[in-house]
Amino acid sequence: MSSHAWEKKPVLLLILATVTILVGTIFTMVLPFAWVNTEHDRIETVSPYSPLEQAGRDLYIREGCNNCHTQTVRPLVAEVLRYGDYSKSGEFIYDRPHLWGSRRTGPDLARLGGKYPDEWHYQHMVAPTSMIPKSNMPAYGFLNDNLIDPDAVKKAMDVLGFPYSSNDIAQLEGKTEMDAMVAYLQKLGTGIPWRKAAEVEIIGELVNPFPKEPTAIAAGELLYAENCAACHGEELEGQIGPELDQDVYSDDELFELIYVGVTDAGMPSFASLGSTKVWQIVNFINYRETP
Amino acid sequence: METVNYNYAIVRSFITWSIIWGVVTVLVGVLISFQLVLPELNFAPYLTYGRLRPIHTNAGIFGWGIGSFFALFYYMVQRLCRTSLWSDGLAKFQLWFFNATIITAAVTLLLGYTTSKEYHELEWPVDIMVVILWVAFAINIIMTIVKRREPQMYVSLWFMLASLVGVAILYLVNAAEVPVSLFKSYSAYAGTNDANVQWWFGHNAVAMVLTAPPLAVFYYFLPKATGAPIYSHRLSIVAFWSLIFMYLWTGAHHLLWTPVPDWVQTLAMAFSVMLIAPSWGSVFNGYLTMNGQWHQMRENYLVKFLILGITFYGLQTLQGPLQAVRSFSSFIHYTEWVPGHVHMGAMGWVSLVLFAAIYYLVPKIYGRELYSIPLANLHFWLVLVGQLIYSISLWVAGLQQAGMWHAMNNDGSLTYTFMEAFVEMYPYWWMRGVGGLIYLVGILVFIVNLIKTAQGGKPAPEAIQNA
Amino acid sequence: MDWASVLYLGFTFGLLVIFILIVWRTYQAKNKRRLEEPKHRMLDDD
Ligand code: HEM
Ligand code: HEM
Numbered sequence: 001m002s003s004h005a006w007e008k009k010p011v012l013l014l015i016l017a018t019v020t021i022l023v024g025t026i027f028t029m030v031l032p033f034a035w036v037n038t039e040h041d042r043i044e045t046v047s048p049y050s051p052l053e054q055a056g057r058d059l060y061i062r063e064g065c066n067n068c069h070t071q072t073v074r075p076l077v078a079e080v081l082r083y084g085d086y087s088k089s090g091e092f093i094y095d096r097p098h099l100w101g102s103r104r105t106g107p108d109l110a111r112l113g114g115k116y117p118d119e120w121h122y123q124h125m126v127a128p129t130s131m132i133p134k135s136n137m138p139a140y141g142f143l144n145d146n147l148i149d150p151d152a153v154k155k156a157m158d159v160l161g162f163p164y165s166s167n168d169i170a171q172l173e174g175k176t177e178m179d180a181m182v183a184y185l186q187k188l189g190t191g192i193p194w195r196k197a198a199e200v201e202i203i204g205e206l207v208n209p210f211p212k213e214p215t216a217i218a219a220g221e222l223l224y225a226e227n228c229a230a231c232h233g234e235e236l237e238g239q240i241g242p243e244l245d246q247d248v249y250s251d252d253e254l255f256e257l258i259y260v261g262v263t264d265a266g267m268p269s270f271a272s273l274g275s276t277k278v279w280q281i282v283n284f285i286n287y288r289e290t291p
Numbered sequence: 292m293e294t295v296n297y298n299y300a301i302v303r304s305f306i307t308w309s310i311i312w313g314v315v316t317v318l319v320g321v322l323i324s325f326q327l328v329l330p331e332l333n334f335a336p337y338l339t340y341g342r343l344r345p346i347h348t349n350a351g352i353f354g355w356g357i358g359s360f361f362a363l364f365y366y367m368v369q370r371l372c373r374t375s376l377w378s379d380g381l382a383k384f385q386l387w388f389f390n391a392t393i394i395t396a397a398v399t400l401l402l403g404y405t406t407s408k409e410y411h412e413l414e415w416p417v418d419i420m421v422v423i424l425w426v427a428f429a430i431n432i433i434m435t436i437v438k439r440r441e442p443q444m445y446v447s448l449w450f451m452l453a454s455l456v457g458v459a460i461l462y463l464v465n466a467a468e469v470p471v472s473l474f475k476s477y478s479a480y481a482g483t484n485d486a487n488v489q490w491w492f493g494h495n496a497v498a499m500v501l502t503a504p505p506l507a508v509f510y511y512f513l514p515k516a517t518g519a520p521i522y523s524h525r526l527s528i529v530a531f532w533s534l535i536f537m538y539l540w541t542g543a544h545h546l547l548w549t550p551v552p553d554w555v556q557t558l559a560m561a562f563s564v565m566l567i568a569p570s571w572g573s574v575f576n577g578y579l580t581m582n583g584q585w586h587q588m589r590e591n592y593l594v595k596f597l598i599l600g601i602t603f604y605g606l607q608t609l610q611g612p613l614q615a616v617r618s619f620s621s622f623i624h625y626t627e628w629v630p631g632h633v634h635m636g637a638m639g640w641v642s643l644v645l646f647a648a649i650y651y652l653v654p655k656i657y658g659r660e661l662y663s664i665p666l667a668n669l670h671f672w673l674v675l676v677g678q679l680i681y682s683i684s685l686w687v688a689g690l691q692q693a694g695m696w697h698a699m700n701n702d703g704s705l706t707y708t709f710m711e712a713f714v715e716m717y718p719y720w721w722m723r724g725v726g727g728l729i730y731l732v733g734i735l736v737f738i739v740n741l742i743k744t745a746q747g748g749k750p751a752p753e754a755i756q757n758a
Numbered sequence: 759m760d761w762a763s764v765l766y767l768g769f770t771f772g773l774l775v776i777f778i779l780i781v782w783r784t785y786q787a788k789n790k791r792r793l794e795e796p797k798h799r800m801l802d803d804d
Contacts, residue, residue, distance in 0.1 A: 007528075007793070008444055010436045010452060017453045017535060021460060024539030024562070028555055029464075029491040035552050036483045058475070062403035064341025074548035076621055078697040081705050089550035092482025097407055100486050100549060104625040105327070107709045129330065134714045136326070138333035138340055152472070159471045226710060274704025371800060443796040511800070520797040525784045528793065532780055 036089060043090035046191035048162040049184070051172060055153045056184025059177055060099065063140065070101035071110040071188065081272050084111030085194035096160065106137055111189035117266030119240045120231065121182045131230035143178040200260050200271045206252035209279055212287045220284025223277055227270065236285070241267060244285055254282045295440075297369045301382045303656035305362030306649055308390055310738065312354025313642075315397075317734055319347040321727045328720045337401045345412040346400050351637060352410060352500060353421075354393050359645045360504040361389065361428060364451055366652060367511050368432050371448055372439030377431050385427045392420040404474040408489050410496050411465050415476045418466045425462070429455045446527040450507035453535050457499035465492035483550050491542035498538035501636060505644045506573055509601060512648045513580055516593040522579035530572030537562050537569065544615035547624065556617070563615030570608035577601040592667045596647035599675065603639030607632070622697065627716060628689025631682040638678040638730060646670070646737065653741070659748035666740040673733030680726030688719035 007013070049057060060066070073079055075086040087110050092098055116124075123130065126144065128137040150172040157164050210216040225234070231241040238244070249257065258278050261269030270278055326332045326340045333339045365382060369375060376382055396417050399405075405412040413421065432455060436448060465488055467479035478485050514521050521527065543551050543559035577598070581587070587594045610632055613619055623629065653661050661667060695712035699705060759767075784793060 008442055010433065010444065010448070013444070013449060014433070014452050014456060017449075018456050018460070020532065020536045021453070021457055021539055024536065024541075025460070025491065028540050028542060028558055029488060032487055032552055032555050033484055036487070037481060041483075061405060061407040063336075063339065064345060064403075064405065064407070066407050067341050067344045070625055072549050074621065074624075076548065076697075078699060078705060081699075081703075082696070082709065087550055089483045092486075092550070095482045096480070096485065097478035098482050098485040098489070099407060100546075102409060102545065102625070103629065132710060134710060136328065136330040138326075138330060138335060140335065140339075142335050156471050156475070156477075159469055159477055227708065272705045273708070274700045274702055274706075276700070276702075277704075441799065443799045445796040445800045447800075514797065514801055518801070520801055524794045524797040525790070528784055529781055533777070 037093050041088075041090040041093065043088060043192060045193065046091055046093065048094045048160075049187065051150075051153045051157055051164050051168045052148075052175060052180050052183045053187045054156060054160070054162065054184075055148050055172070055175075055177075056180035056182070056187075057099075058156065059143070059181050060184060061097075065109075066099050066101040068103060068105040068137070070104050070108045071098075072100045073108055073110045079108075083108045084189065084198060085192065087189075088192070091189070091191045094160075094162070109185070109188055111194070113186045113188045113190035114195055114263065115268055117240055118182050118186065120266070121185055122178065123240070124230075125178060125181065140178075140181075143181055144176050146177045148172050148175045148177060148180055195263055199263065200269055202256055202259065206255050208251040208255075208282065209276075210283060211251070212283065216280045216283040217287055219277075220280035220282070221288065223273070223281050224284050227273070228281070231267075245290075247286060249286075251282050251286060254285060255279065258282065295369070295373055296375050298365070298376045298379050298382070299656050301376070301379065301386065302362045302366045302652065304386050305358060305365065305389075306652070306656065308386070309355055309358030309362060309645075310649075310741070312350050312358055312393060314734060314738070316347060316350040316355050317727070317731050319343055319350060321724065321731055323347055324720065324724045324727050328717055328724065336403070342401060342403060342405075345405060345409075346397055348410060349396055349400065349412060350393070352496070353396065355645075356500055356504075356641060358389065358393075359649070360454075360500075360508075361385070363508050363511075363645075363648050364428075364432055364504070366655075367447055367507065368435050368451065371441065371445050371511070372435055373441040374435065374439050377434035377438060381427055381431050385424060385431070388420070388424055388427070392417065392424055395420060399474065402474075406468065406476065406478065408465065408478070409493055411462070411489070411492060414474045415466070415468055415470050416473065418462075421462065422466075425455075425459060429459065445511070446521075446524060446531060447507040447511040449528075449531050450503045450510070453531070454499045454503040454507070457495065457503065457535070461492045461495050461499060465489060486546055486549065487543060487551050487555065490545040491539070494542040494545060495538055497636075498535070501641050502538075503535070505600075505604075505641050508644050508648050509573070509577065509597060512593070512644070512651055513577060513597050513601075516591060516597060516647065516651060517580065517584050517587055519580055519584050522576050522582070526572055526576050530569040530576070533569035533572070534566070537566050541566065541615065544620070547615070547617050547620040560615050560617060563612045567608060567612050571605060574601055574605040574608075592664055592671065593647045593651055595668075595671055596643045596650070599671075600640050600643035600647065603635050603643065607636045607640055610635070622693045623689050626689040626692045626696075627685045627719065628693070631685030631689060634678065634685075635682045638674065638681065642674065646674070649741075653744055653748075654751035657745050657748065658751055659744050660751045662740050662743035662748045666736055670733050670736045670740065673736060674730050677726045677728070677730030677733055680729065681723050684719045684722035684726065688716055691715060 072087045073083045073085065080086055120131075124132075125139075126141040127139050128135040150169050153172055154164075154169050228244075231239055232244050233239045236243060236245040255275075255278055257267070258270050258281060259275070260271070261267050263269055322332065323340055323343050326343070336342075365376065396413050399414060399417055400412060404414045406414060432451060436444075436452070468476040469479060470476040480488050510521060510527060540562035541559045543555045544563050547556050547560070578601075581594075581598065584594075588598060614623060614629075614632065650661060650667060653659070692712050692715070695707045695715065698707055783789065
């Protein structure tokens with residue numbers, strides 16, 4: 001009887017379509033809740049955000065930084081070299097919402113905490129191109145002009161159920177949005193002590209492979225402008241980092257400083273440049289023509 | 292045959308507004324693409340890239356996409372059911388509430404009220420507006436189908452019904468959040484769970500907004516434009532069930548190599564590849580309908596839009612599964628390649644099909660014949676060229692960027708810094724901007740043609756208007 | 759084979775059966791006219 005066929009019954013069709021949609025939904029969206037964020041995922045050292053950090057996180061969301069920056073490092077060789085240890089599920093249990101993002105117009109920020117000194121961020125956020133001339137990141141100087149509202153932050157902490165003391169809230173008085181943003185950025189990815197584990201060690205003797213070679217010096221000059229000038233000044237005169245024009249280090253000392261970095265004092269490791277480029281920079285710093 | 296009093300006024304109004312939001316989409320799209328090459332175009336705090344990009348995507352999906360689907364669903368449902376709308380009043384309310392919602396959305400996003408979830412940025416009060424809108428729409432469509440006078444249910448109605456429930460389920464589940472204040476809330480889910488729910492939503496927004504509704508439109512307007520019935524209704528039925536079944540498994544292909552459990556990623560990858568079959572079921576159905584009709588590609592400008600549209604859909608549904616394979620994803624994920632993929636779908640598939648449907652409706656909603664077919668052809672070529680420049684330049688950009696991100700020296704160090712790969716993108720971004728401008732000119736030609744038609748095109752014969 | 763693989767396999771098989779049933783029903787000769795009817799009906803209203 002054709003008039004009884006379900007192809008002609010819209011309500012039945014609607015129900016069947018709903019059931020069809022729910023199968024995949026249950027398997028791939030509902031079921032994972034039994035695996036994710038359970039005891040199995042827990043990492044001892046991961047802590048909730050402090051009030052100032054959470055305020056910064058909310059600003060990161062407000063400004064849509066996630067439209068240009070991701071926050072997950074994938075377990076791929078190049079990616080771990082570039083950004084740091086790959087991301088673990090347990091590191092995100094306090095992230096509501098997650099901010100993994102889908103586009104890397106700018107670099108990944110999952111392991112940003114501790115990469116730069118605070119001072120670097122204060123300057124960079126106000127005028128990215130003053131430090132990274134080719135950047136297209138918008139300038140966020142206005143964050144310096146606005147104060148954090150401690151009451152609003154307290155309410156947010158209550159909703160999220162994160163611990164805080166009344167002192168924490170009192171300390172927010174007078175803090176700017178920029179302070180909060182920088183505090184948040186410095187927290188990113190520090191839930192596990194990966195920097196210590198990733199610290200580079202130099203084994204064996206160091207020999208400058210191209211001592212005083214002009215081509216190496218020229219290459220080093222370009223590399224310096226790109227990677228170091230923002231912190232040590234265009235003329236090596238020092239800025240966020242100390243001046244480098246005093247020629248106090250031998251070649252191999254200099255190599256080690258740059259390659260390994262002084263990561264707990266704001267000097268990043270440049271091992272990812274590879275030793276050739278680091279030697280070129282060494283030759284530039286130690287043997288450049290000085291005016 | 293007894294005459295039915297079709298409500299075309301509501302169709303016309305929704306089309307007018309969807310085109311207005313479409314222009315906003317493209318204007319903001321052009322602005323943000325130039326912000327990427329000229330960062331001084333960011334005017335803090337409101338007009339920065341971070342706040343404008345979601346306005347572009349929301350205006351595109353909700354304003355232009357869903358706005359047009361409101362119009363076209365209301366048209367198709369009346370015609371396919373041979374009956375007038377269940378409630379004209381509700382539809383009118385929906386029209387104004389739709390505009391109120393889009394305006395509220397744009398203003399709140401500019402002010403920085405956002406949840407950060409892609410395609411679901413709207414904060415909870417605006418979410419509630421969206422839900423009201425959708426319920427009003429769904430009731431009206433479903434009740435019209437229930438009271439229909441045509442016993443047959445053509446496949447377009449199936450796709451419409453599926454998208455009505457699909458969007459409702461997706462939107463509600465992903466909206467679960469705890470309000471802190473009027474315009475701030477926190478997601479009910481945390482971290483990895485939140486990401487998995489979000490991309491279950493995100494990918495199926497593609498299914499239920501950018502695939503099922505344009506397919507409903509395609510299945511309706513291709514036969515109408517050519518006069519030839521669709522090749523196989525049975526094929527469309529099999530493709531329908533397979534499509535809506537498989538799509539829901541694939542969300543995690545946006546999360547390959549992240550901390551989401553491996554088995555979820557593997558399922559997403561497998562189902563994405565299987566999705567080629569039902570997707571191409573529709574593509575073949577379209578092509579085979581054209582058997583013996585290919586001469587219409589030259590003679591009938593509507594057919595050009597529709598066939599190019601389904602061709603881009605076909606390419607999109609081959610490229611998508613490729614991107615869902617782990618090894619390829621490790622390469623192109625996060626790169627410029629992805630906006631290339633997105634805009635072949637958005638500017639090619641979805642928009643081309645919508646243009647065709649709107650042109651087809653001109654005599655019915657304006658009572659006049661189209662002012663100029665040469666202008667419609669010009670529109671076609673401009674948007675086609677603009678979109679190809681956009682997508683192709685970004686695919687090349689994405690491959691180069693991916694290559695540079697992954698390149699390694701012999702000593703195991705990285706060949707390029709982030710900034711070295713970054714600066715290589717500028718020429719491609721310029722090209723994309725130019726492609727966008729060409730597309731914008733195409734849209735302006737379209738609008739001029741419609742305005743001229745409304746103002747003084749040749750009156751269409753009575754029969755065509757009412758039929 | 760562990761229980762997960764058995765489950766996977768069983769489930770996949772189940773899906774296959776459902777799919778075959780849908781295709782079989784849709785393409786039965788006796789259903790052809792009924793299921794192809796809508797595509798003609800949608801054209802003859804104008
Ligand atoms: C078989 C069909 C399809 C599959 C398997 C597929 C697969 C994918 C994959 C794997 C991605 C993620 C790329 C990445 O970030 O690495 C993606 C992104 C995207 N696709 Fe597709 N795609 C399909 C069809 C479509 C269609 C028809 C559209 C319509 C416009 C579309 C629109 C999008 C959008 C908007 C995104 C970007 C999401 C975001 O990251 O914000 N896709 N697709
Ligand atoms: C002239 C036309 C257009 C231009 C110039 C343009 C430009 C852009 C730009 C610059 C982005 C950001 C890409 C990035 O993350 O790097 C974007 C993203 C996006 N646009 Fe457009 N767009 C246009 C048309 C459209 C239309 C018509 C739609 C929808 C119907 C649309 C939907 C989207 C979506 C969904 C995204 C997010 C993509 C992703 O997550 O990867 N766009 N667009």
